[in-house]
Amino acid sequence: MQEGKILIVDDDPDVLLAAKLLLKRHFSVVDIEKNPERLPFLVGNNSYDVIILDMNFTRDVNSGKEGFDWLDRILDLNAQVAVILFTAYGDVEMAVRAIKAGAADFVLKPWQNDKFLETIRLAIEGKRNREKSDDESGRKSKAAAKRPGSQTLIGPAMRPVLETVERVAPTDANVLILGENGTGKDLVAREIHQQSNRRDKPFVSVDVGALSETLFESELFGHVKGAFTDAREDRAGRFEEAHGGTIFLDEIGNLTASQQARLLTVLQQRQVTRVGSNKPRAVDVRLICATNADLNERVADRTFRQDLLYRINTIELPLPPLRERQDDIVPLIEHFLKLYSKQYNRPVTSINPALVSQLRQYRWPGNVRELQHAVERAVILARGNVLEPADFALKATATVGGPDNSLRDNPVRETMQLEDMEKQLIQQAMHKHQGSITDVAKELGLSRQALYRRLEKYGL
Numbered sequence: 001m002q003e004g005k006i007l008i009v010d011d012d013p014d015v016l017l018a019a020k021l022l023l024k025r026h027f028s029v030v031d032i033e034k035n036p037e038r039l040p041f042l043v044g045n046n047s048y049d050v051i052i053l054d055m056n057f058t059r060d061v062n063s064g065k066e067g068f069d070w071l072d073r074i075l076d077l078n079a080q081v082a083v084i085l086f087t088a089y090g091d092v093e094m095a096v097r098a099i100k101a102g103a104a105d106f107v108l109k110p111w112q113n114d115k116f117l118e119t120i121r122l123a124i125e126g127k128r129n130r131e132k133s134d135d136e137s138g139r140k141s142k143a144a145a146k147r148p149g150s151q152t153l154i155g156p157a158m159r160p161v162l163e164t165v166e167r168v169a170p171t172d173a174n175v176l177i178l179g180e181n182g183t184g185k186d187l188v189a190r191e192i193h194q195q196s197n198r199r200d201k202p203f204v205s206v207d208v209g210a211l212s213e214t215l216f217e218s219e220l221f222g223h224v225k226g227a228f229t230d231a232r233e234d235r236a237g238r239f240e241e242a243h244g245g246t247i248f249l250d251e252i253g254n255l256t257a258s259q260q261a262r263l264l265t266v267l268q269q270r271q272v273t274r275v276g277s278n279k280p281r282a283v284d285v286r287l288i289c290a291t292n293a294d295l296n297e298r299v300a301d302r303t304f305r306q307d308l309l310y311r312i313n314t315i316e317l318p319l320p321p322l323r324e325r326q327d328d329i330v331p332l333i334e335h336f337l338k339l340y341s342k343q344y345n346r347p348v349t350s351i352n353p354a355l356v357s358q359l360r361q362y363r364w365p366g367n368v369r370e371l372q373h374a375v376e377r378a379v380i381l382a383r384g385n386v387l388e389p390a391d392f393a394l395k396a397t398a399t400v401g402g403p404d405n406s407l408r409d410n411p412v413r414e415t416m417q418l419e420d421m422e423k424q425l426i427q428q429a430m431h432k433h434q435g436s437i438t439d440v441a442k443e444l445g446l447s448r449q450a451l452y453r454r455l456e457k458y459g460l
């Protein structure tokens, strides 16, 4: 009999009875509850180690939304308790989302006794470890947040990039980082700032491609009280916020002609004027821009100003797509494996070698961000110490029979399947967050702009 206080919440009395019969032979306290409305009372008055929660109560059979609401409530009341979700087959994506939202694990119904018990034991152990290390890790993460360059750029192909960063960072030269979505542009921009003499001053990141024509000026340059209806007080813009430090303008290729003109004036004069004011203010910022567009092509077709390009591209730093740097894949997988097995308290330590070669052949249209999410999901789904092909949602690669060329033979079909999956994930997230772009982008690990592009692409 193990010490452990467990609560099971499910609206099916047969499930409650069966689970209780099993668990009470192994754990010291097992309570059951049919009505989730009693959760706040029960959690508030008992120090449970584990709460086993059904995702689908009768009121809301399919979406699991009610389960998510209860998960939030439980974690608000007790951030330490381990919540294990009861999930039906076919709801695995929902379980992955729930674990990202703070659940400890999930159990598929109908359960297998051994696995069920092992999951609970691991959850109890995880909770005890969390309690023990809470103070210490709080101190450590604060220290890490302050340490310069604490987020590392992984992969041998990043070495030349890092060398350039080292050389360029201490100068005040403007840098233009080029690369597809998810290649690490934001990370490189932060690294430049961290290695520069401005590291103790602000690093301000703005997704300029996501700013509407009306917001652009006030967001970047600020406004004075009364400049427009919502301007209730004076506000500094992002350039002023970055004074003394670095401003990172992401998605610079998406600026309209008038936005380009405004930005160019500010860069030439090194001063900003808040909307509604006529008093210019000097700003001292180091400029880093990024884009996934070919700006030379844009200049050729006259959608991007050449004089603006010359201003921002003193140093150009191209980041190759992940499919062109296959040697980075394994170190990245190992890095994310370590990160997420710790974060989700999973005993995953390695990856099936057959899977490694499939992942090396895969085209990774979403680059490192996609790889990161794939590993995160796989770690959550893994049932053993080794990541297996079934843990990855890359159906297309699972069917690849031979070396590299088999992928090149059929890149379109592969992309189609991935696109279907991507579309579904976005639809689910939009549904979950009731269309909130900020929340959906956060959950999917996309920039708002990247999400907008995908919504447009899939007609959502």
Ligand SMILES: Nc1ncnc2c1ncn2[C@@H]1O[C@H](COP(=O)(O)OP(=O)(O)OP(=O)(O)O)[C@@H](O)[C@H]1O
Residues within 6 Å of the ligand: 152, 153, 154, 155, 158, 179, 180, 181, 182, 183, 184, 185, 186, 187, 188, 250, 292, 368, 369, 372, 446, 447, 450
């Ligand atoms: N070389 C790397 N080592 C470790 N993590 C990386 C690396 N490159 C990218 N990442 C991670 O991948 C994710 C995406 O990276 P990042 O946001 O920097 O890409 P981006 O090119 O700015 O994307 P977007 O164009 O969509 O804004 C981040 O979580 C980042 O930490």
